[in-house]
Amino acid sequence: MDRIASWLLAAGLALAPVAAAAQDGEGRLTGLKLSGDQPIQIESDRFEVDETRGVGIFTGNVSVVQGPTLLKSARMTVHYDRDAGSATTGSAAIQRLEVEGGVYVRSESQVATGERGTFDMQTEVLTLSGKEVVLTEGENVVVGCRLTVQMATGQAKLESCKGEGSGGRVRMLLTPGSENRQ
Structure with missing residues (x-):
């Protein structure tokens, strides 16, 4: 499940590149680092697996931690490759993650919030959406409704x-100068 790290760390974005490109709504993200070597701890009130559909569903106070990155939501659905291991034991390859219900992601000094999010493992595309997607780093804030990140290209x-x-x-x-106060 270390591919969850890709989704978590993508959502904990460095805001400077986004801010620099805000005039046209697109930017290149730099400094994204995956922590695939660190363990992932997932907690929730409930976990259900449907092996026939290749789906694992975490519900109620979902918390995912890997290194300095924290993800919280009401629900997380993990779509597994049914032909590559077992969803019950976590040995199956993850195809897609979906989170919803007050999505909160914190990675070091950045925080991202939205109503729902997805991460497609094959295309390495992260999407965070909702009525208000908020990215903050210190005193700097960027607000929109849909954030899409191409992890492979930044x-x-x-x-x-x-x-x-x-x-x-x-x-x-x-x-101005907020980066010096952190």
């Missing part, structure tokens, strides 16, 4: 909240 795109009362724009607050 390309990221934050889309506005068209029709959500925001005027259809990505919003950003940058505080």
